[in-house]
Amino acid sequence: MTSRRPRNLEAERAALRAAADRLLVGTPLRSVSGNLTASELLRESGLRRDVAYGDHKDLVEEFQARLKAQNATPTAMQELADKHSEVKEKLAAVTENLTKEQAVSAALRRIVAELDLELMQAREELEQSGNVTRLPAPRRRAARR
Incomplete structure (x- = not known):
């Protein structure tokens, strides 16, 4: 029987927010290309796609809205x-x-x-x-x- 670690939803949300901020500012840590896409957001946050879209879809959509608001060009x-x-x-x-x-x-x-x-x-x-x-x-x- 495998033991699962309990997920920390707040830590996952914080990771997504921090990743979004880094991408929008233009200082990514994990993303090689620095493209402003949802895939790069997930790569930057280190979260799996199913986790992000399952529990934190609102943050992905918030990132996309912020992206549109700044005309898709990082500062x-x-x-x-x-x-x-x-x-x-x-x-x-x-x-x-x-x-x-x-x-x-x-x-x-x-x-x-x-x-x-x-x-x-x-x-x-x-x-x-x-x-x-x-x-x-x-x-x-x-x-x-």
Whole structure:
């Protein structure tokens, strides 16, 4: 003969209420997905389906009503969604700035390359014309004490 432990209905109800609160706030302990469904409520509470729907159906329905009242989005999830959109906007602005800077950088590289070519041509012309005498480099003065 197996001995059954007497059920504590108040503890079961407390477990369901706590599980509902955790799911709605977005901080589940047992639920992997954190979905706001009756199945996840049962998983979060640790109660069997027959126990919850047999004796505590009112709490399951209360959870579903609270879910509808908050538009099916947990507060924590809404905060994450808001932060995500904010970060997306910042990323778009930074990407736009980066594109502008890359265009400026490419233009500057082209200018530097062109000036380098002009400098090399000027040096070649200078070497080919033999009538220009180079002056010696200026001497640097020693630092005064």
